[in-house]
Amino acid sequence: MKGMTHIVTVLVACIAVICWIPADVAADDLEDRIVTSRAAVKSLAKNIKGYLKAALDASISVEEKLFMCKAGASEATSQEVDERQFSVGRTSLRVRNPENTPDEWEHAILEKFQARKDAGEKISNLEHAEMVDANGHTRFRYMKAIPVGQVCVMCHGKALDLEVIAALDKIYPNDQARGFEIGEIRGAFTITQPIK
Ligand code: HEC
Numbered sequence: 623m624k625g626m627t628h629i630v631t632v633l634v635a636c637i638a639v640i641c642w643i644p645a646d647v648a649a650d651d652l653e654d655r656i657v658t659s660r661a662a663v664k665s666l667a668k669n670i671k672g673y674l675k676a677a678l679d680a681s682i683s684v685e686e687k688l689f690m691c692k693a694g695a696s697e698a699t700s701q702e703v704d705e706r707q708f709s710v711g712r713t714s715l716r717v718r719n720p721e722n723t724p725d726e727w728e729h730a731i732l733e734k735f736q737a738r739k740d741a742g743e744k745i746s747n748l749e750h751a752e753m754v755d756a757n758g759h760t761r762f763r764y765m766k767a768i769p770v771g772q773v774c775v776m777c778h779g780k781a782l783d784l785e786v787i788a789a790l791d792k793i794y795p796n797d798q799a800r801g802f803e804i805g806e807i808r809g810a811f812t813i814t815q816p817i818k
Contacts, residue, residue, distance in 0.1 A: 652762070655815065656751045659764040662702055662710055663811040667768075669698035674773070685789040688777070692719070692793070707815075712768070714809025718778075718790075718799035727754060727763060728812055735767045739807055745769040748807070753817065760817040770808045778802045 673694025677687040695712070702710045713724040715732050724732055735748045748767035753760055770778060777786060780801050790797050802808055 652751060652753065655762045656749075656764065658706070659751065659813045660749075660766070662706055662708075662813060663764075663766050666698055666702050666710060666811060669701065670695055673698060678773075678776075683789075684783070684785045685792065688789050688793055691777075709814045711812055712809055713812050714799065716798035717809075718794050718797050720796060722809075724812075728765065728810075731765045732807075732810060735765075735807055735810065739767075745805075745807055748810075762813075762815040762817055764813040765810045767810045768808045770802045770804055770806045772804060774808060775802065775804060778808060 674691060677690035677694065680687065680690070682690070699711055711722065713722050713728050713732070715724070715729070715736070717723050731750050734750065738748055739745060745767050746769070749765065751762070751764045754763050776782075777790070778799050778801075780803065782790070782800060790800070799808075
């Protein structure tokens, strides 16, 4: 009987070890991926802002400025993807470019970000990371909220120039990314990494 208890104890201990070690490894792994994601988002934000500034400073038409933003966002994004081997982009509950439409998971996280902000949390705190299982695959997914700043309202705000409106209507006939105020959530950066 004593031997039996011993075996059970050993078994329980083994199961505990088997369960615990991978859990710890997974936690470290998740933390590493979060750190990398933060770096990717920071670098992407910086590069997109660079293109935005160049477009705003250039002596070109508003329409050409918008095209520069479009090309700049896409170039900065693919640069990040090439360097880091994972998919990164921007999304929003109200998109300008339909290619940035959130999928179901992203939509749910964007809604959670909005609820957290409504409950008083700072936008700079709004990030979310998770291992997501779907269709037999595990993917690491990460999102970080993007605030509306002063420079943004010129193209995403309420009182847009007629020239901006005309150019937006032409390039983005289904544009939903207008009417934002400073301090609101404009959208989020989103990262996906396949695990297996
Ligand atoms: C000169 C005009 C302009 C300014 C200023 C501007 N944007 Fe945009 N924004 C655009 C255009 C054009 C797109 C669509 C880009 C594309 O086609 O991928 C866009 C797309 C986005 C998207 C991707 C989601 C979507 O709606 O398609 C986000 C997020 C975004 N902008 C955030 C910002 C933020 C934050 C600022 C201020 C720091 C800002 N933008 C300033 C023109 C602008």
